[in-house]
Amino acid sequence: xxxNQAVKYLESLIGQTVRVxxxxxxxxxxxxxxxxxARNIILANTYEYRFPSSSAVQDAATKAENxxxxxxxxxxxxxxxxxxxxxxxxxxPGQHIMKIELEETxxxxxxxxxxxKP
Numbered sequence: 001x002x003x004n005q006a007v008k009y010l011e012s013l014i015g016q017t018v019r020v021x022x023x024x025x026x027x028x029x030x031x032x033x034x035x036x037x038a039r040n041i042i043l044a045n046t047y048e049y050r051f052p053s054s055s056a057v058q059d060a061a062t063k064a065e066n067x068x069x070x071x072x073x074x075x076x077x078x079x080x081x082x083x084x085x086x087x088x089x090x091x092x093p094g095q096h097i098m099k100i101e102l103e104e105t106x107x108x109x110x111x112x113x114x115x116x117k118p
Contacts, residue, residue: 029047029103
């Protein structure tokens, strides 16, 4: 992808909902506003998601074990939800970004493909 194509692509992302995975395992979901040469990203209307703490996982495991004490199987499955909070406008430093994903409908995907073509 040449520089002009890259700029066009980034411009097409403005206002789109993206998911940014950070090195500390947090996930930010918000509206892409801009980026800079240091790969910092600004998101608006952002939610931060975190994986459950080890104590929350342990509590859920203990609760599942107590509820299923009648069963004799050794492996048990249980569900622990991620925690989330609304943080609004956020700058995600480029050095901490591991992955960026675009959330889009199939129709939006087709439109984006036509915009990418020179």
